Every structure is written in structure tokens, then in C-alpha cells.
Amino acid sequence: MSGEGTAVFEGWRKRLDDFMSDRSCSGDPAHDIGHLRRVVRTASIIAREEGANPLVVLVAGYLHDLVNVPKNHPDRCRASLMSAEAAAGILAEWDFPSDLVPAVQHAIEAHSFSAGVEPRTVEAACVQDADRLDSLGAIGIARCFVVSGLLGRALMHDDDPLAQGRPLDDVTYTLDHFPAKLFRIAETLLTETGRRMGRERVAFVREFRERMVEEASFGVAPAGDGTRAA
Numbered sequence: 001m002s003g004e005g006t007a008v009f010e011g012w013r014k015r016l017d018d019f020m021s022d023r024s025c026s027g028d029p030a031h032d033i034g035h036l037r038r039v040v041r042t043a044s045i046i047a048r049e050e051g052a053n054p055l056v057v058l059v060a061g062y063l064h065d066l067v068n069v070p071k072n073h074p075d076r077c078r079a080s081l082m083s084a085e086a087a088a089g090i091l092a093e094w095d096f097p098s099d100l101v102p103a104v105q106h107a108i109e110a111h112s113f114s115a116g117v118e119p120r121t122v123e124a125a126c127v128q129d130a131d132r133l134d135s136l137g138a139i140g141i142a143r144c145f146v147v148s149g150l151l152g153r154a155l156m157h158d159d160d161p162l163a164q165g166r167p168l169d170d171v172t173y174t175l176d177h178f179p180a181k182l183f184r185i186a187e188t189l190l191t192e193t194g195r196r197m198g199r200e201r202v203a204f205v206r207e208f209r210e211r212m213v214e215e216a217s218f219g220v221a222p223a224g225d226g227t228r229a230a
Contacts, residue, residue, distance in 0.1 A: 016062035043129070049191070050191050055100065063104070084106070106123075157169075161175055182205055186199075
């Protein structure tokens with residue numbers, strides 16, 4: 001990127017960061033400005049490795065949660081579409097390059113796990129991977145428990161924390177969310193860079209889960225990994 005290109009890029013970064021700092025959902029620490037900045041940083045790293053357009057990735061990363069719908073809301077699966085639509089209006093007001101808007105919109109719409117939209121571009125794959133990577137590792141564990149606290153979920157099932165003799169129920173138990181979704185998320189990563197990062201983060205999540213169960217069981221090591229779905 002040339003010196004002029006870098007200046008333009010950094011100008012958009014500052015504008016987006018200032019804009020989303022004012023709009024980020026203060027009532028949901030798992031989807032605050034920190035989450036957006038992490039997604040942008042991770043997506044930018046992946047974009048460099050995968051040859052994606054850095055400006056599309058930057059804008060989509062900042063605006064992917066422009067419309068934030070609670071996890072338990074019936075319209076949750078439409079949040080990414082609503083964010084993509086809202087982003088188009090904002091970018092038009094800002095005179096963002098119109099030829100890049102469709103790519104930004106697609107990357108925003110395709111990032112969501114619940115929407116089930118298949119990424120058709122490398123930029124969309126970068127943003128999707130980065131958003132999902134923020135659900136893994138130490139940050140992912142912290143975000144998982146923040147959301148569960150907001151929804152009033154228990155830490156784990158006291159008698160069968162690994163769901164070895166019962167169906168997984170991550171609506172009720174936070175620890176059930178690890179095999180119900182987090183380990184599945186890791187299997188959906190699209191880019192080679194994202195998969196490499198994901199393997200490291202998943203290993204940490206598995207270790208944390210085992211340690212949590214061990215401590216809850218007064219030092220009794222868990223039998224099996226409990227990834228069996230109902």
C-alpha cells in the first residue's frame with residue numbers, strides 16, 4: 001500500500017472507530033467497541049495472508065454488528081442482514097467508494113453464524129473467520145460467560161457437567177455451549193490462516209473446560225471430552 005493509500009486507509013479506520021465507539025452496545029460487553037477492534041485486527045491479519053482487499057475488510061469488520069440484536073431475540077438471525085442494509089446507507093452518506101459497497105455488505109451479511117450465509121469472497125471469509133475467532137480462546141471464554149450472565153444461565157449442570165448422560169442444553173448451562181457451538185465454530189473457519197489460529201484457541205478452550213469440571217468435581221478428572229451432541 002502506497003503512502004497515500006495508507007493515509008486514506010487510516011483515515012477510514014479513525015472515522016469508523018470514532019463512529020462505532022459512540023454507537024457500540026454498552027449493555028452488552030461481548031459486543032462492544034473492543035470486540036469490533038479485535039475483529040478488525042484479526043481480519044486484517046488474515047486479509048494480508050489471504051490477499052483480500054484491506055479496506056473492504058476494515059469497513060465490514062467495524063460495521064458487522066451495526067444492528068445488534070440480543071442472542072435470545074427471534075430476529076437474531078436477521079441481524080447481519082439489517083447491519084448490511086444500515087451500513088449501505090451510512091457509507092453512501094460518507095461518499096465511500098460505491099463500487100466497494102456490495103463487497104462490504106456481503107462480508108457483513110455473511111459473518112453471522114445464525115444467518116447461515118455462505119461467503120462468496122475472500123473478504124467475507126476473512127471477516128467471518130475473525131468474528132468467529134473472537135468466540136474462541138481466552139477472549140471467547142470470557143465473552144461466553146458475559147453473555148450467559150446477561151441471559152441468566154447457570155455455569156454448568158452440577159451432576160453431569162460434560163453432558164455424558166443427558167442432551168446438551170446451552171440455553172440453561174454455559175458449559176454446554178462449548179461443545180454445542182464453540183467447538184463447531186472452529187470447524188467452520190474458512191481460511192488457512194484462520195484455521196491455524198483456531199486450532200490454538202480451541203485447544204485452550206478444551207483445557208479450560210476440563211479444568212473447570214475438575215475443580216467443580218473436587219479434583220476428579222473428567223472422563224471423555226463430552227462433545228457428543230444430543
